[in-house]
Amino acid sequence: MSYRMRLGLLMSADSFIVIFSIFIGYWLLASTDLIVPLVIIVSSVSLFISHHIFAHFFKLYKRVWQYASIQELSAIFQAITLSIVTTGLVQLIAFQGIYTRTLIITWMLHILLIGASRFAWRLYRDTVFKVDKSKxxxxxxxxxxxxxxxxxxxxxxxxxxxxxxxxxxxxxxxxxxxxxxxxxxxxxxxxxxxxxxxxxxxxxxxxxxxxxxxxxxxxxxxxxxxxxxxxxxxxxxxxxxxxxxxxxxxxQVEDLLGRDPVELDTHSISEKLTGKTVLVTGAGGSIGSEVCRQVSSFHPKKLILLGHGENSIYSIEYELRTKFPHIEVEPEIADVQDLERMKSVMEAYKPDVVYHAAAHKHVPLMERNPHESVKNNVIGTKNVAEAADQAGVKVFVMISTDKAVNPTSVMGATKRIAEMIIQHMDMISKTKFVAVRFGNVLGSRGSVIPLFKKQIAAGGPVTVTHSEMERYFMTIPEASRLVLQAGALAKGGEIFVLDMGEPVKIVDLAKNLIRLSGFTEEEIEIKFSGMRPGEKLFEELLGKDEVHEEQIYPQIYRGKTPPVNVDVIFDLINAFEGASVEQLRAEVLDIAHFRVERLLKVVSS
The missing domain is CATH 3.40.50.720 (NAD(P)-binding Rossmann-like Domain)
Structure with missing residues (x-):
């Protein structure tokens, strides 16, 4: 039905209702009110004209009545009440009196019939089309x-x-x-x-x-x-x-494992980032790229994307240039293992803030390749930190992992050593150096969820290393928000940790993914493959000697910073190339545990 036809139909119906209501009202009270025909005619004309005026004003002819609600009832009430009041005023002026009882009856009939006419279509739809058996x-x-x-x-x-x-x-x-x-x-x-x-x-x-x-x-x-x-x-x-x-x-599994978001102190973050130059290493990775997105929302003057993989850097550069055209985005293809290249980049841009996200993170791969883990996680961190110090960077935030606490893997140990380097640099530099520890990040490259999804898509089985294995989980955006907040909270030397709630059993995660994919555990089997080298059943976010019980920001904790012996780290860096895989694995684990155990004994004595 066209708008003109609909308008004509509604106005015709309303016109009939208006005339019908006032005549019925006068008829019902004919025995008690002496009403001359002129009064009826004048009142009818007045009510007719005023109704259509107020109906237009309250848009009674433009409303979709099949979705009518309290708002539509209120509009009907106001339009009719005002038209009756107007008619009463006309009676007062023309005949020096108001036929109150007649107008009340007319008002009641008017509301009843207009309301019924509007809700009739909705009632028809709700009854005739109420149940579709196919739904x-x-x-x-x-x-x-x-x-x-x-x-x-x-x-x-x-x-x-x-x-x-x-x-x-x-x-x-x-x-x-x-x-x-x-x-x-x-x-x-x-x-x-x-x-x-x-x-x-x-x-x-x-x-x-x-x-x-x-x-x-x-x-x-x-x-x-x-x-x-x-x-x-x-x-x-x-x-x-x-x-x-x-x-x-x-x-989605992220709905079940993701946490309620941490609210950012946007004012303090804006002070650190707005109009500033920011450099992100590992900018093409899962965390690094999200850090870039969130940094961009604070309108930095310039954002330097530093990474080793040209394809990933190209992707995030294109995305940021499209979404944030007002920001200067500078891609730099570089390896953090190259000290001179890190110095040249830092000197060229003189960044105010550096977020260091470049790292090797795969536990089994680093067990097999400890030399690469040392080169990237330890030497790479040292290179970027020293270059930042020389360039006068104000804040340096390194992304670490819960696997750095009491590490049993090469990856965890090298990240712990990287934390020690950062803490040492904070002691000798004007730059504020801090680290941020994460649990497992949902959806990041190499995380368990994409693997489980592939296994489910292939018909199973889903492989879980151990029935009791637990991990902390957080989303990529939440991890990145914590990085930005840590930079704003930095006083120097801290290790920031998010209160990640209760850990999640990996087997429960696998079961949820199977159900979310529309299968049952009978259809997709779960197999336990056994723990891999370097893995732990349970991860920790802070060692027992690092814990500050109070939160420095909602859901964010700050770890203590005991003394760091960097001599053994420099010895490792100078001599690691000649060590065998077994020797190097043992040495990085010894160094990583040295601060937590033996070093404290030396200091206390």
Whole structure:
């Protein structure tokens, strides 16, 4: 139906209702009010004209009534009330009196009939087209504003394949009530029984304020049913127009393992980065590239992308130039193992802040290639740090790992030694040197999740090294935010650590990924392959001698900084080339443990 036809139909219906209402009102009170025909005619004309004026003003002819709500009822009430008041004023002026009882009856009939005419189409749709047998019976988790929004959209959508039949909500005051004809049948503990009782074929989680822990609980309950579970898009995405309410997405493993984000102190970070020159090593890697993105949002004057891989540097350079055209982006293909090259780059750009993300991080590979681990993680860090010192860099932030705590691997040991170099440099330099320790980063290159996904796609089995192995997890954006916040908090010599909550069992991670991929553990087998060289069952974020119990920023801790003996590190750097694989592996582990154990004994004596 065209707009003109729709407008004509509504105006004709309203005109009939206006005339009908006032005549019926006068007829009902004919025995008590002596009303002359002239009064009826003048009142009818006045009500007719004023109604259409106020109907236009409140846009009663432009509203989509199949989605009518309280706002539409309010508009009807205001338009009709004002038209009745106007008619009363006309009566007062023309006839020196107001026929109050007649106008009240007219007002009541007017609201009843106009409201009924507007809601008739919605009532027709809700009754005639209410249930499409081909649609999947859907359970909505959350009976708040988000759940109501999803239910309304699904009920009014002719294209959605989902039909809401019930709500779940832990708020007991909502249970046993109905929302849009769908009952609130219980709490999250009742998900499995409700799915069975109501023949549910689909589950939607519709709680925008849900924490990661709560979502994990809901997913565990939902996974008992083997019914597909999806989550509504974020309110920000809906409001920005990126997606509509009924565009549900699958639950991702990041939703279950990612943590509630750390809020940044944007003011202090802006002071360090806005209008400044920033250099990022390893800028093409998972963490390095995300650090570049987040640094760019603070509008630095210049951003130097330093990395060894030309393809990855090209990719992040192109992305940043496209998204942040106002920032000077300078790519530098260079190897951190080349001291002279690091000095020349630092001298050329004189950066204010350096984020050092370049490193070898794969535990089994570094066990087989300890010389490369020393060259990249130890010597590379020393080169970049010394070059930064000579160039007068104000803040230097090195990215470390939880594997540096009581390390059992070459990779962890070399990162611990790199931390020791950073702490030593802070003691002898005007530059503020700090380190940031991460747990496992979800989705980073070489992480366990991409491997599990490939194994699931191939039909299994999914290989887990040990049934009791646990790891801390964080998302790439969160890891990068911590890097920026550490730079803003730096006083010099600190090791910053995020409060990462409870560690996650790798086998539970594998089970979640299997379920999220639409399979059962019977279909995709989990095999235990045994621990690899250098691996530990449990990771730590701070050694027992490093812990400061108080948080220096919400969810961020600062480790203590005991003395560092750099002589043994320099000896290692000078002589590592001639050592065998076994000798070098033993030596880096001894040095990494020396600070935590033997060095403290020497100092205390």
């Amino acid at each position: 999947k019976r859907t359970l909505i988790i959350g009976a708040g504003s988000g759940g109501s929004m999803v239910a309304r959209q699904l009920l009014n959508s002719s294209t959605s394949e989902l039909h809401p039949v019930a709500f779940i909500d832990d708020d007991f005051t909502k249970q046993q009530l109905e929302i849009m004809g769908c009952p609130v049948v219980g709490g999250t503990e009742d998900i499995a029984s409700v799915v069975k009782e109501k023949d549910i074929e689909h589950i939607i989680v519709a709680i925008p304020s849900l924490t990661k822990t709560e979502l994990n609980h809901i997913f565990k309950e939902s996974s008992k049913t083997k019914v597909k579970t999806q989550i509504m898009p974020s309110v920000e995405d809906i409001m920005s127009g990126k997606v509509s309410v009924n565009e549900m997405r699958d639950v």
